[in-house]
Amino acid sequence: MNTSALPENVGLESESYPVSLPRRAVRRSAPKTSAQGLFALADVRVNGGRPWDITVHDDHFYERALTQGALGLGESYMDAWWDCVDLAEFFSKILGAGLDERVRFNWGLLRLFIKSRILNLQRKSKAPVNIRRHYDIGNDLYTRMLGPRMVYSCANWERASTLSQAEEAKFDFIARRLCIEPGMKVLDIGCGWGGLLKYLAEKHGACVVGITLSKEQAQFARGSCASLPVEIRFQDYRDLEETFDRVVSLGMFEHVGYKNYRAYMRVVRRCLKPGGIFFLDTIGVNKSAQFTNEWTDKYIFPNSMLPSIQQVGAAIEGLFIMDDWQNWAPFYDRTLMEWFRNFHDTWSQIASRYGDRFYRMWKYYLLSSAGAFRCRTLQQWMITLSG
Numbered sequence: 001m002n003t004s005a006l007p008e009n010v011g012l013e014s015e016s017y018p019v020s021l022p023r024r025a026v027r028r029s030a031p032k033t034s035a036q037g038l039f040a041l042a043d044v045r046v047n048g049g050r051p052w053d054i055t056v057h058d059d060h061f062y063e064r065a066l067t068q069g070a071l072g073l074g075e076s077y078m079d080a081w082w083d084c085v086d087l088a089e090f091f092s093k094i095l096g097a098g099l100d101e102r103v104r105f106n107w108g109l110l111r112l113f114i115k116s117r118i119l120n121l122q123r124k125s126k127a128p129v130n131i132r133r134h135y136d137i138g139n140d141l142y143t144r145m146l147g148p149r150m151v152y153s154c155a156n157w158e159r160a161s162t163l164s165q166a167e168e169a170k171f172d173f174i175a176r177r178l179c180i181e182p183g184m185k186v187l188d189i190g191c192g193w194g195g196l197l198k199y200l201a202e203k204h205g206a207c208v209v210g211i212t213l214s215k216e217q218a219q220f221a222r223g224s225c226a227s228l229p230v231e232i233r234f235q236d237y238r239d240l241e242e243t244f245d246r247v248v249s250l251g252m253f254e255h256v257g258y259k260n261y262r263a264y265m266r267v268v269r270r271c272l273k274p275g276g277i278f279f280l281d282t283i284g285v286n287k288s289a290q291f292t293n294e295w296t297d298k299y300i301f302p303n304s305m306l307p308s309i310q311q312v313g314a315a316i317e318g319l320f321i322m323d324d325w326q327n328w329a330p331f332y333d334r335t336l337m338e339w340f341r342n343f344h345d346t347w348s349q350i351a352s353r354y355g356d357r358f359y360r361m362w363k364y365y366l367l368s369s370a371g372a373f374r375c376r377t378l379q380q381w382m383i384t385l386s387g
Contacts, residue, residue: 031062042097044090051086052093058082074295078360087364088337091371122257122303124236128213130255130303135192135214141354142193144346145339150193150220153251153281154332154380163338166331171199177324177384178246178277180204187211187244187271189237190252194221194230201228209244211235237264243273253282254304258290261307261315269319272387278320280383282307283332286376300365312383320385328380329373336370 036046045053056062058081064072076082084090122130146152147163155166156173174196180186182205188197191210194217200206207229212218213236221232247268256264268278288308292301307315316322340363347359372378 031066032059035062035066038099039094042094042099044093052084052089054082054084054090056082069294070296071294071298074299074361074364077364078299078357080360087367088333088370088374091368092374093371095372095377096375120257120259122255122260124238126303127236127255130301131213132215133302134300135212136216138350138353139193139216139220140350141343144349145343146193147338147342149195149199150224151195151250152192154328155335155338156328157331157334163335163342166335166338167195171196171203173382174248174250174279174281175200175204177279177382178248180206180246183207184245185209186246186248187240189240189247189249189268190255191217191221191232192250193217194224194232196248196250197221197230197232198225198228201225201230206246209233211237211240237267240267240271242271244271244276245273246277246279247272248279248281250281251283253280254301254306257303257305258288258307258311261311265315265319269387274387276387277323278385278387280381280385282312282381282383284308284312284379284381286379296365299361306378312381316385320387322383323386324382324384326382328382329376329378332378332380333370333373336366336373340366340370 032046039046039054043052047053047055058076058079061076061081064076064081066072068075120126142150142152147155147167149164149167149171151167151170154170155163156169157166158169160166160169178186180200184204184206186200186206186208188208188210191197191212194210197208197210200208209231210221211233212221213234215234218232218234221230225232249268253264272278283306285306285308288310289305291297292304292306297303343362343366351359369378373380
């Protein structure tokens with residue numbers, strides 16, 4: 001995204017989910033007319049009858065969305081100023097139409113841009129706070145939303161018909177890519193709730209070490225993997241020193257930050273024995289960025305960012321051999337839809353703890369993400385590297 005107040009090549013860009021509405025012509029006509037015209041470019045009607053059309057309950061929505069961008073669009077949904085029957089398809093259409101590319105100026109984005117350039121937002125002292133604000137929300141939420149193996153990353157739907165089967169297929173795919181053999185020592189960076197650790201220990205006889213900066217995840221994983229050759233540590237990846245036969249990381253690279261990509265890869269290379277294999281699972285974007293959008297940064301993944309092919313390539317250059325790079329973006333769309341279905345169907349069990357505004361926030365997060373994968377604004381990469 002560029003701003004008219006800055007040079008064209010300033011690089012003020014962010015990941016495009018959820019989308020922020022363009023600000024062109026905000027002063028040239030009424031906010032309502034401007035917003036309706038912009039939505040029409042994506043075949044979205046205001047108060048229309050199709051599932052992806054939006055219903056506006058408060059006319060202040062138009063100005064808020066146009067002037068505050070992603071933050072205004074998301075917060076106005078959380079405040080019930082507008083609704084949509086099919087949020088995922090709504091986002092697929094507006095992102096697919098490139099409405100996010102029309103953003104010209106946003107003080108909030110400028111603030112994030114400056115912060116990302118001056119500060120290391122994912123530095124070691126900041127990382128635990130970033131992680132805690134998302135992954136320590138509550139295991140009661142995640143155990144209801146995720147599948148039985150607690151996989152908080154894209155499942156493998158190539159031959160699966162249920163989330164449970166797709167989770168199992170994902171782990172089988174990873175084990176085959178890593179060529180796991182009994183007795184191998186495996187490191188899982190950002191091990192989540194321990195699902196992969198448990199699978200590799202039970203099914204393949206591996207000795208596994210998992211690290212995380214989430215106390216809730218660590219507690220759950222230790223209980224789930226009790227009596228198995230699994231060690232769960234509350235540890236930053238930068239503190240790793242020992243070596244392993246294999247290294248794997250699922251859905252953690254999104255929290256590393258562009259200033260740390262090369263350092264992260266150096267740590268992995270240092271920890272990997274000669275001839276070892278590293279499997280990296282990460283969401284990616286089509287264009288290099290330095291930060292995420294305001295709404296996602298404030299409510300979902302603070303100080304997160306998604307890598308581009310260029311950024312990943314620069315980080316691994318001279319350290320690893322590229323063996324395989326797959327894109328599972330359509331699989332992540334389906335995975336997110338399953339997570340939302342689980343979340344919605346069990347919401348009554350936890351509603352009193354979280355509240356209605358949280359429900360709308362989480363629904364917006366899951367379905368806007370599904371829409372972004374659906375239209376291929378977001379990608380899901382499965383990368384196999386060897387040392």
